[in-house]
Amino acid sequence: MAAWTHIAHDSLSLxxxxxxxxxxxxxxxxxCIKASMRYSASGSAGQKPDVLYNGSTTDADxxxxxxxxxxxxxxxxxxxGRDQAAIMPTSSFLADTFGSTVIWIxxxxxxxxxxxxxxxxxxxxxxxxxDEWALRVCATLFHENTDAxxxxxxxxxxxxxxxxxxxxxLYGILGA
Amino acid sequence: MAVIEAIATTYLEADAASVTFSSLGxxxxxxxxxxxxTDRFEHDMVRINFNSxxxxxxxxxxxxxxxxxxxAGADTAQNYSRGGWIPGADMDAxxxxxxxxxxxxxxxxxxxxxxxxxxxxxxxDGNVYLVSGLWDNTDDVTSIVLVxxxxxxxxxxxxxxxxxxxx
Numbered sequence: 001m002a003a004w005t006h007i008a009h010d011s012l013s014l015x016x017x018x019x020x021x022x023x024x025x026x027x028x029x030x031x032c033i034k035a036s037m038r039y040s041a042s043g044s045a046g047q048k049p050d051v052l053y054n055g056s057t058t059d060a061d062x063x064x065x066x067x068x069x070x071x072x073x074x075x076x077x078x079x080x081g082r083d084q085a086a087i088m089p090t091s092s093f094l095a096d097t098f099g100s101t102v103i104w105i106x107x108x109x110x111x112x113x114x115x116x117x118x119x120x121x122x123x124x125x126x127x128x129x130x131d132e133w134a135l136r137v138c139a140t141l142f143h144e145n146t147d148a149x150x151x152x153x154x155x156x157x158x159x160x161x162x163x164x165x166x167x168x169x170l171y172g173i174l175g176a
Numbered sequence: 177m178a179v180i181e182a183i184a185t186t187y188l189e190a191d192a193a194s195v196t197f198s199s200l201g202x203x204x205x206x207x208x209x210x211x212x213x214t215d216r217f218e219h220d221m222v223r224i225n226f227n228s229x230x231x232x233x234x235x236x237x238x239x240x241x242x243x244x245x246x247x248a249g250a251d252t253a254q255n256y257s258r259g260g261w262i263p264g265a266d267m268d269a270x271x272x273x274x275x276x277x278x279x280x281x282x283x284x285x286x287x288x289x290x291x292x293x294x295x296x297x298x299x300x301d302g303n304v305y306l307v308s309g310l311w312d313n314t315d316d317v318t319s320i321v322l323v324x325x326x327x328x329x330x331x332x333x334x335x336x337x338x339x340x341x342x343x
Contacts, residue, residue: 036291072250073248076246094289094312096287098281100308101293120306122291124235126312127235128251135238135248
């Protein structure tokens with residue numbers, strides 16, 4: 001039976017640009033991130049935070065296949081970049097409204113394969129206007145090297161912050 | 177205590193008009209997992225209401241994979257949060273749809289509206305959805321009621337499990 005371990009919990013009492021989990025143990029089979037985030041600055045169609053593995057800020061280390069919508073016409077595609085996995089409401093969205101992001105990183109600790117993450121992320125709002133809401137599903141291949149994932153950072157981006165009360169949880173799952 | 181616990185499971189031995197979870201415990205996050213079907217003559221959806229609030233305080237945005245043309249859309253001022261396709265009476269009797277809903281930070285001391293992150297699939301009917309739900313209310317979630325959107329009942333054999341995930 002699968003067993004979950006709560007590796008880390010970060011609840012922001014003040015705005016912060018970055019949340020980092022370092023020295024992640026390799027003793028689990030999979031990792032799962034659950035994040036409730038909101039961006040401190042304005043912007044349409046939500047804000048895409050960076051999700052960095054092992055500290056890499058090189059966009060070329062990340063390949064993404066995504067399906068997204070912020071209008072009535074979804075789009076899909078492939079692109080590089082470290083900021084494709086998630087979406088969150090900006091200060092242009094309804095007050096007190098946070099996004100919901102779940103990221104699975106299976107088999108994260110092996111040293112033979114590139115690592116792939118699968119994310120589902122929503123930025124809700126009380127608006128039907130185009131680009132005042134956003135949805136995102138993304139498969140991200142981190143192919144800098146085949147090292148185990150030992151560090152994950154989430155960066156709000158644009159020099160701005162995750163607002164206070166944003167929360168970030170990292171779980172390790174042992175067993176199928 | 178385990179990090180993820182099944183708070184409650186409801187397995188329908190007979191058709192039921194609604195399913196209620198009213199003891200949500202004290203966790204960081206909730207997750208609903210459903211295998212569900214309704215008695216509507218065709219496909220249906222699941223509605224969620226929190227804390228018995230049936231006012232026009234809910235919004236949803238969806239992205240739908242259907243045939244070769246994906247779709248998306250939005251609804252505001254709704255009286256419920258609703259997901260996507262689940263099978264109805266026109267589908268094979270053994271066909272139940274799968275729905276998973278993450279509800280993060282459902283107890284947040286009044287700082288956040290409640291956000292739902294729905295993933296819904298009904299393979300034989302050819303639909304898959306990612307849906308956001310917004311309950312425009314910063315109260316802690318203390319109860320969850322599930323009802324069919326159009327049908328009268330969830331049918332026998334539907335199963336609903338609410339999980340709590342620890343901080």
